[in-house]
Amino acid sequence: MRLHRNLVFAVIDALNMIFNDGEYADKVIEKVLRYDKRWGARDRGFIAETTYDIVRWKRLYAEIAEVNEPYSRQNLFRLFAVWATLKGIALPDWKQLEDTPTRRIKGRFDELSKIRKFRESIPDWMDEIGEKALGDKLWTKEIAALNRQAEVVLRMNTLKTSKAELRKKLAEEDIDAVALSSYPGALKLIERKNVFVTEAFKNGLFEVQDASSQLVAPFLEVEPGQRVVDACAGAGGKTLHLASLMQNKGQLIAMDIYESKLKKLKIRARRNGVHNMETRIIESAKAIKKLHGKADRVLLDAPCSGLGVLRRNPDSKWKLQPEFIERIKGVQRDILRDYSKMVKPGGKLVYATCSILPEENSEQVQHFLSSEAGQDFKLVKEQNIYASEHGFDGFYMALLEKN
Numbered sequence: 001m002r003l004h005r006n007l008v009f010a011v012i013d014a015l016n017m018i019f020n021d022g023e024y025a026d027k028v029i030e031k032v033l034r035y036d037k038r039w040g041a042r043d044r045g046f047i048a049e050t051t052y053d054i055v056r057w058k059r060l061y062a063e064i065a066e067v068n069e070p071y072s073r074q075n076l077f078r079l080f081a082v083w084a085t086l087k088g089i090a091l092p093d094w095k096q097l098e099d100t101p102t103r104r105i106k107g108r109f110d111e112l113s114k115i116r117k118f119r120e121s122i123p124d125w126m127d128e129i130g131e132k133a134l135g136d137k138l139w140t141k142e143i144a145a146l147n148r149q150a151e152v153v154l155r156m157n158t159l160k161t162s163k164a165e166l167r168k169k170l171a172e173e174d175i176d177a178v179a180l181s182s183y184p185g186a187l188k189l190i191e192r193k194n195v196f197v198t199e200a201f202k203n204g205l206f207e208v209q210d211a212s213s214q215l216v217a218p219f220l221e222v223e224p225g226q227r228v229v230d231a232c233a234g235a236g237g238k239t240l241h242l243a244s245l246m247q248n249k250g251q252l253i254a255m256d257i258y259e260s261k262l263k264k265l266k267i268r269a270r271r272n273g274v275h276n277m278e279t280r281i282i283e284s285a286k287a288i289k290k291l292h293g294k295a296d297r298v299l300l301d302a303p304c305s306g307l308g309v310l311r312r313n314p315d316s317k318w319k320l321q322p323e324f325i326e327r328i329k330g331v332q333r334d335i336l337r338d339y340s341k342m343v344k345p346g347g348k349l350v351y352a353t354c355s356i357l358p359e360e361n362s363e364q365v366q367h368f369l370s371s372e373a374g375q376d377f378k379l380v381k382e383q384n385i386y387a388s389e390h391g392f393d394g395f396y397m398a399l400l401e402k403n
Contacts, residue, residue: 019318122317142386222297226250230299234301240274299349302331305325336368343377350397354395
């Protein structure tokens with residue numbers, strides 16, 4: 001591979017914004033890719049994938065390069081040089097890459113790879129909390145799986161198409177996808193491509209949604225004609241999945257504390273051909289009280305640490321702090337206590353997170369069931385989804401039924 005100066009400089013700019021300015025990687029990539037309209041798909045792919053790769057392995061590369069934050073521009077080039085050397089890419093004769101100790105880099109990599117927190121490039125506290133929660137064997141496998149690049153998985157919109165028809169439409173646009181047998185609506189791309197510019201996407205035939213995430217909506221066991229509440233809807237991927245499972249029949253209420261997210265959801269719903277959904281912003285407890293005892297089904301896709309989705313958000317390894325996990329556990333308890341009141345007798349609730357920590361998952365459910373708010377509920381089933389076992393994101397789901 002021949003390195004091009006303008007592409008490498010774009011990567012350095014991106015790393016500076018992510019590491020030194022604290023910006024989110026996905027937003028930075030969007031910004032940097034607008035630098036030059038002449039860049040083709042391969043150029044854009046190099047910038048995005050190289051940036052994410054260095055973000056993912058920041059601690060390991062920084063240890064090898066012997067640099068500390070805040071990183072100077074020269075330090076960022078040293079990180080890049082480590083990445084290129086370990087990838088077997090010949091370094092060009094640029095002053096920024098002079099005197100790169102290639103042999104020492106490889107030696108340090110071999111040495112540090114024997115230590116999990118360096119090999120998997122994670123903070124000390126994360127390594128400790130993961131081992132304590134899952135045990136040494138499972139955590140070692142899980143964090144290795146969470147460091148692999150996430151594949152692009154689509155969820156077909158059954159309101160508009162079938163799996164066979166969607167594959168055909170995508171093939172017409174030079175995108176090859178394979179069906180995932182254990183996931184009824186899922187297609188996995190054989191090669192990474194920008195699916196958002198396709199006619200199939202513009203016509204609402206699919207959404208991009210990880211295979212593990214696609215298991216959550218069916219876990220709620222919705223039926224057409226029911227009143228269903230997605231109380232932490234966010235951008236609405238699971239809301240749209242619920243709408244398709246309900247066959248556009250009944251009432252689907254998408255709720256969130258952020259109005260901006262619900263506005264985006266409305267746009268997505270129109271594209272998906274969803275007609276049975278309404279949005280409600282949670283500005284106070286009144287929004288929840290109005291629905292007390294009125295919902296057949298309630299989905300609580302609760303805010304969490306996001307430790308199960310590090311594959312697609314590698315920068316969260318460096319943004320997340322242990323104090324946040326303690327704070328979010330309080331939020332999760334409040335949500336379960338307050339939002340569960342919307343479930344009517346005989347109704348069901350799913351509590352879900354994209355975390356792999358029992359303290360955010362099964363322990364929260366047990367705390368709820370032993371509390372006054374949960375005394376009328378029983379646990380029907382729960383499932384831990386591990387990236388190391390399933391090959392996709394880490395998730396947790398619990399189905400509760402109200403007596």
